[in-house]
Amino acid sequence: MEKLQTTIKESFTVSGTGLHTGGSVNMTFLPAPEDHGYKFQRVDLEGQPTVDALVDYVVDVSRGTTLEQNGARINTVEHVLAALAGLEIDNVLIQLDSPETPIMDGSSAPFVAKLKEIGIVDQTKEREYFEVPYNISYEEEDRGVEMVAMPLDDYRLTVMIDYNSPVLGSQHASITNLSEFDSEISSCRTFCFLHELEMLVDNNLIKGGDLNNAIVIVDRVIEDSELDQLAKLFNKPKVEVKKEGILNNVELRFQNEPARHKLLDMIGDLALIGTPLKAQIMAARPGHAANVEFAKKIKKIIEKNEKRSRTDEKRT
Numbered sequence: 001m002e003k004l005q006t007t008i009k010e011s012f013t014v015s016g017t018g019l020h021t022g023g024s025v026n027m028t029f030l031p032a033p034e035d036h037g038y039k040f041q042r043v044d045l046e047g048q049p050t051v052d053a054l055v056d057y058v059v060d061v062s063r064g065t066t067l068e069q070n071g072a073r074i075n076t077v078e079h080v081l082a083a084l085a086g087l088e089i090d091n092v093l094i095q096l097d098s099p100e101t102p103i104m105d106g107s108s109a110p111f112v113a114k115l116k117e118i119g120i121v122d123q124t125k126e127r128e129y130f131e132v133p134y135n136i137s138y139e140e141e142d143r144g145v146e147m148v149a150m151p152l153d154d155y156r157l158t159v160m161i162d163y164n165s166p167v168l169g170s171q172h173a174s175i176t177n178l179s180e181f182d183s184e185i186s187s188c189r190t191f192c193f194l195h196e197l198e199m200l201v202d203n204n205l206i207k208g209g210d211l212n213n214a215i216v217i218v219d220r221v222i223e224d225s226e227l228d229q230l231a232k233l234f235n236k237p238k239v240e241v242k243k244e245g246i247l248n249n250v251e252l253r254f255q256n257e258p259a260r261h262k263l264l265d266m267i268g269d270l271a272l273i274g275t276p277l278k279a280q281i282m283a284a285r286p287g288h289a290a291n292v293e294f295a296k297k298i299k300k301i302i303e304k305n306e307k308r309s310r311t312d313e314k315r316t
């Protein structure tokens with residue numbers, strides 16, 4: 001039997017802090033009708049404009065994926081979209097009173113927990129997938145990015161990261177289908193390198209409270225005085241670098257948590273295609289910029305196919 005489209009049983013609100021703006025955010029998930037897809041709505045702006053969660057409206061990919069439509073901007077959409085796509089929820093309206101989603105613990109787990117607690121309900125229309133008909137690939141030679149979507153009667157993803165760093169070398173993560181998203185991927189948190197963190201702090205680009213929502217990979221020798229400064233930033237009496245080269249502001253949830261988080265990001269970014277996929281995805285060195293280009297390429301093929309099937313209908 002074909003799967004039906006789904007939404008959530010009732011609305012609920014989560015509150016938190018935006019990672020980059022540092023402001024507090026209330027985010028409300030509301031049930032939505034069939035064929036609605038995911039839409040964001042800025043309830044703090046005049047006219048309460050909505051933003052379709054589609055790759056066509058991506059305006060920035062530098063620190064997370066940012067959408068803009070109808071004069072409204074939504075920053076860092078990927079972890080929220082990963083939670084929805086990972087649980088195979090099709091139709092939801094997400095209202096925000098700020099330009100940024102709350103970072104929570106840096107993963108999708110808090111959203112997943114709430115969505116499951118509220119409940120997911122079947123609707124009456126069938127879920128429509130895009131069944132990838134042939135290998136669709138995307139490459140960026142200079143950054144070593146390689147992505148391919150291959151035909152498969154399921155949704156399977158494998159991600160490889162490779163930072164050429166003694167601390168964070170090559171890591172893989174994969175799921176054989178979305179039923180594994182909740183337990184294997186959803187709790188994996190965002191990460192950054194110490195040198196990036198310093199740059200972000202210096203440029204006022206990272207504020208999110210006590211910063212205990214990011215894995216920090218210490219990729220250079222660090223002085224005790226710097227550790228003291230970092231402790232202040234993390235709101236902790238003391239921080240130290242563990243033998244794996246990770247700052248002890250957090251405990252790793254999986255040995256390959258960074259690769260798993262990249263897979264999470266990819267599920268969120270590919271949700272911007274607007275149609276669930278049946279495909280096997282393999283991605284080397286993914287990132288928001290490449291994910292978005294890959295999503296655009298797949299969406300274009302979907303649109304071309306739709307146009308063709310419409311002309312075929314007219315002919316018959």
Ligand SMILES: [Zn+2]
Pocket residue numbers: 078079190261265
């Ligand atoms: Zn992320």
